Amino acid sequence: MAIKTRDKILNAGLKLISTRGYLGATTKEIARAAGVAELTVFRHFESKEKLFEAVLTRYTFLPVLKEMIPEIAGMPYEKALREIAGRQLQVLSLRRDMVKIMHAEMGRYPEKVQEIYHSFIDQLIKVLAAYFDGLIKKGLLREFDAELGARAFFGMFFSYFNAQEFLMRKKHRTTDQDKVVSEFVKIFVQGTLIPGAEETEAV
Amino acid sequence: MAIKTRDKILNAGLKLISTRGYLGATTKEIARAAGVAELTVFRHFESKEKLFEAVLTRYTFLPVLKEMIPEIAGMPYEKALREIAGRQLQVLSLRRDMVKIMHAEMGRYPEKVQEIYHSFIDQLIKVLAAYFDGLIKKGLLREFDAELGARAFFGMFFSYFNAQEFLMRKKHRTTDQDKVVSEFVKIFVQGTLIPGAEETEAV
DNA sequence: ATAAAATGTAAGTAACCGCTAACATACGTA
DNA sequence: TACGTATGTTAGCGGTTACTTACATTTTAT
Structure with missing residues (x-):
């Protein structure tokens, strides 16, 4: 199935370029991620640039x-x-x-x-x-x-x-996002000063 | 002057990594931009990574x-x-x-x-x-x-x-920034609808 | 003036890049 | 069956990368 292979390559291209950037994503890795020989990539897209254009156009x-x-x-x-x-x-x-x-x-x-x-x-x-x-x-x-x-x-x-x-x-790695949110809210809504103290009093 | 050369390399590193990214900035170009032999770069920084660390630490x-x-x-x-x-x-x-x-x-x-x-x-x-x-x-x-x-x-x-x-x-390339600003302001303050017309009336 | 330190030049390494050639194999279609 | 098409495999091309070796030259310090 020609179309399906092309799609697999496009999908792999999207994934790798998204995570590693255009220069960081190699055609070899894209082929491997697509479960396809590197040569097949070039049989469907005449160059890495064309593949990239196709990715942008599709996704x-x-x-x-x-x-x-x-x-x-x-x-x-x-x-x-x-x-x-x-x-x-x-x-x-x-x-x-x-x-x-x-x-x-x-x-x-x-x-x-x-x-x-x-x-x-x-x-x-x-x-x-x-x-x-x-x-x-x-x-x-x-x-x-x-x-x-x-x-x-x-x-x-x-x-x-x-x-x-x-x-x-x-x-913030494994930290629970809710905790971060509640900490942030505390910090900015409630302030970092001790309740009751004036801001300018803190050294 | 050892210190001055080091500075020239760091400065060139900052400039090139800033414009081309870490992968896009080659050591050869950094050396050329610093007006220095490529080898000299490696005499001052043991690797491209160390150079990058130094750039971050300094700038x-x-x-x-x-x-x-x-x-x-x-x-x-x-x-x-x-x-x-x-x-x-x-x-x-x-x-x-x-x-x-x-x-x-x-x-x-x-x-x-x-x-x-x-x-x-x-x-x-x-x-x-x-x-x-x-x-x-x-x-x-x-x-x-x-x-x-x-x-x-x-x-x-x-x-x-x-x-x-x-x-x-x-x-917006050569377009004057003031024009863009004034166009934007016009568009969003004044809206894109004909004055007097209600939003929902436009087809 | 002389030794030491810093830099330049030239050549080349091993690894990886995008990309291709040559040929074998699988598979659907007629 | 027979044929065309899509793919795999392998090997490699020419180029570039980060990085190195060996040696000549310049600059700096004393």
């Missing part, structure tokens, strides 16, 4: 958004945007490791990886910008730079997601 | 915090924490590229790099935790887990810094 918000566009075309504007944002946050948290790697490697090394990331993001932006442009031309939205608008929209939720991630993850 | 908030401890020991608690937070944010923005790489590579590949990052963070945490513990034992602070407290403290500002960074950087 990110891009294909999800493309599928959504026809559905939301008939929705009220606000509801449509709520749908998009909701799904985006869903995908971001499903692929959080990938997101972090992207965030780190974007605009970095090597050049070809930069290009892949940027062209991926441009695609995302343009899909949403096209939706905005349609509404602007129908006179339903005021005139504004649709691409900048799309960037702003994704940026908002991307930023929100990352702040969320940062607050969550302190990887 | 992060860790040495700054260590120097601060004696100074803030005599300050009121609140003022001391303000000093620490202020300086931390200063260093974070001075080393923003390094911070982003750390954020991305931490807990990833290869294993030895993980260890370096974690041991670095543990050092940071423990320096501040010791300060907290001192105040707790003097009865000036209520009893709380000092290490968790230190993690929470750093985490707060680290998170704040990252949110800030995310809002700033959309790398």
Whole structure:
């Protein structure tokens, strides 16, 4: 089954690139993780870069958004945007490791990886910008730079997601997360000063 | 001058690891950037890992915090924490590229790099935790887990810094940043709907 | 001025990288 | 059965990596 093998490779590629980054994930390991000969990887994808592009195309918000566009075309504007944002946050948290790697490697090394990331993001932006442009031309939205608008929209939720991630993850190893949360709450709601004492009194 | 050469290598190491990541920064390039033979790099640092440790030890908030401890020991608690937070944010923005790489590579590949990052963070945490513990034992602070407290403290500002960074950087290439800002402001303050129209009215 | 220490140059190691060639084997389809 | 397609195996290519050896040269200290 050709398709199934291709999927196994894509899946393994996602997993390894997510955890080790593009440079850290070797084609040999990807093949092994897929239960496949290394050569088979290159029979399905002409290069590591193409494999990476395919991974981004399959497992990110891009294909999800493309599928959504026809559905939301008939929705009220606000509801449509709520749908998009909701799904985006869903995908971001499903692929959080990938997101972090992207965030780190974007605009970095090597050049070809930069290009892949940027062209991926441009695609995302343009899909949403096209939706905005349609509404602007129908006179339903005021005139504004649709691409900048799309960037702003994704940026908002991307930023929100990352702040969320940062607050969550302190990887305090086996420590129970509830304990951490309750400790944090105690510390910041109740303060670290002895009850009753004024802040400026502490040495 | 032995010390000067060492500094040049450390500086080049910081620069390249900040922009290309640990795996992406090669010793050859670091040497070239330092204006030094590759061999000289290995005469000063026994391995790439040791060089990396030295870079972290020199250019992060860790040495700054260590120097601060004696100074803030005599300050009121609140003022001391303000000093620490202020300086931390200063260093974070001075080393923003390094911070982003750390954020991305931490807990990833290869294993030895993980260890370096974690041991670095543990050092940071423990320096501040010791300060907290001192105040707790003097009865000036209520009893709380000092290490968790230190993690929470750093985490707060680290998170704040990252949110800030995310809002700033959309790398909209040559576009003037002011234009982006004003577009964003327009979009979100004024909204994307035609003035006067109700949100739910837009198709 | 001279010895010691620091650096440069050149060549090369072993390991690993992405990627390919050559050939054998399994498997579904006709 | 016979054939085409997908895969496995093995071996290896050319390149790069972190790191080394051997030796010449420069710089520094005394």
